[in-house]
Amino acid sequence: MSRGSWIFILSLLGMIGSWFGTVLYPQIQLGRMVETRTVPDGQVYPVARPGLAAQGREVYRSQGCYTCHSQQVRQEGVSVGLAITKVGTNQTALVEAILRIAPQWRRDQVTAGLERLPFQVMDGVAAAEAERARRPLEAAGATTMVTVRPVGADLARGWGLRRSVAADFLWDHPVMLGSQRVGPDLAGVGSRLPDENWLLVHLWDPQIHTPGSMMPPYRYLFEVRPAAEVASQDALLLPEGKGPGPGKVVVPRPEARALVAYLRSLEAKAPLFETPVILPAGLSGTSALSVHAAVERP
């Protein structure tokens, strides 16, 4: 066979190879994906976005919001720890046990921590160490939980509870992961900013809540109407001095309400098999850190 034929065959292999490896095989692996169950609650995940949120996804696409906001939270690893969820009856013995297994704590810090449960006793240890430390605490009457907390710079910013996975986007079309972040990541914005009025005000004028923001105002998603014509519950609640003027109110158009519904539906936080998150109720990924820091403060 001539050299030209070999080059042709190799080129064809390269052409088909990248398609097979990057498109066809992932299609075999992910194409038949169905809803999964959260761990350990067993809830169905993900649920398709409700109608208004689905309409909002179209507004998000049409406005090109994905050019400035990503929807993929990065994770650098997990931190295994131990948390106390119930103190039991013998607090003195429990404090002594905690001081034995976690000598970095001071007695007053432990006492303060036990008053605000759940109390993260250890963090960033090996799973075996957490299991070993669990026994003396349970012997002292406490109820404990080995915690698994995803960590990373994005998570520390509060952009999510865990990394984004393929299951999060199962029912989305189009999937707008974004490749650049001018603004913050929005994968978990529904959990972070659940207030509808806050989001609408942010769309009307980003400078109100976030001075210095480079986000453009989306005023064309709103209408300014005489106050007398509009029912009070439909009008946007703007801070004093930020409104359109006396006798006038700002009313969000359906597109703005749909966009906000979509943003509120972005809650990629369910613990899944591929992204385990085991934290006691009341202790989120970021609040675990803040509790830790609050307790550490003298």
Add this chain to the structure above:
Amino acid sequence: MKVVEQRERPVETGRLPMVKGEAGQPGEKVSGGFWAVMGWVGGGAFGWVVAALLSLIASIKFHSPGFWADTPLLTYGRVRVAALQGMWWGGAVPLLFGAMLGWMGRSAPGGVRFSGLALLGAIVWHLGACLGIVGVLLGHTTGYDGWGMPNAAVWVCVAGLLLFTVSVTATFHNRGERGLQLAHGFLWAGYLWLGWVSLAAFVLLGLQPVRGVLQWLVDAWYVANAQMVAGTLLGWGILYAWLPVWTGRPLYSRYLGMMTFLGLVMLAGWTGVTPSAPVPAWLPVLATVTTVLCIVPWTAAWLNWRGSVSRCGCVLWRDAVACFAVVGCVAFFWSAVGKLGLHVPGISTVLEFTWWEPARHWAHVCGFLGLTGVAGTYAWLRSFPEREGRAVAARTQFWCLTAGLVLCVAPLAVAGIVQGLSWQDPSVPNVEVLRRTLMWLRLSTVGELLMLVGWILFCVTLSSLALKRGRACWSDGWRRITTPLQEQETAK
């Protein structure tokens, strides 16, 4: 592949002379296709102007977020997507196709075959690109980063591409020299590759969309293949086609050329998946490994370039046409380094999602593909007498584009590093991170402005050449019509 080396006239600097041996009817040999090639490159130049203008508007919004914010058509998200799509579909691709057709027509007796079809194809293609840009501005983008053109526009572009295919295939078949040059392989592979990935992306994203995160995977695959493989092959094809003409000697090594070719087609198509993508872990790992392995074809391309221009680098730099290729080549190697930075573990954690990727994109599409296309166009135009006396305009355009490119890419890259490093500290709020990058983003606006001026100059140069040629054709035709019959018979 039997490779025939080109050996043509030495470089002449400062002016853009005619092809040797064509003094009687300058450019006659290649004139069968002037309007076809001009249709592609002229439209491409106009596409670049539109894309650069939109990009400038997007950049100005970092000076004042409220700038045209009340106009839905010109909100940042839409303008930026329109600029990126316009840059690719309206600027880079038609310019490269035009340069490819021009070079192939040059080596075929009688020039471009079916030039009417090629011209019609250009018109249809540009109509599709215009529809696409307007569609994106009206909010009909697809939502994908790479494959952003509305479906209707793609159908129109496909029609234009098919017409182009007929002409370029016939022109290639009609070539005077039957042996194949290295550039033929690069250009054909790039052209077919682009058709293949565009078709696959159109089907899998536009017509029968795949589910869930696979949409993003298909888009990432399309971007890697269209830009890193097809675009790169077309760009290097144009360079390899004209380098022997500019340097006056054959390419340094066709083996290095083949290594570049095979390395690109075997490896670069796998590099699209970003390190933190929400896909099975083997995909980002594979993308990282192949990106690192791409050092081999990139190095081969570098060695071949260095060997080919050794001892005549200064001559090339002074040449009013080849200097575009030199800067384009530098931009390519910069974008290759940028691509590596996005995949190497550790560094990628800092640079991902930052302005580093737009900087790399600018260097590759605007720098490498854009300037290579300009070099190919001007090199082809040297065959025509209308080109005489345009060296100053070309030089001005060159400096505008080069300075604009540097002022655009370097600040964006620095902004990317600043942004990435700032994000590593969770206590720094996002607004503060943005504030730290603002100075660099605003500096890049100057680059955008210079680039716009450069593309406008390119557009004006081509338009004036086309006008000149059109006027000459019209005068010639008019003279023939108005010549008395008796005189014609006497002449016979």
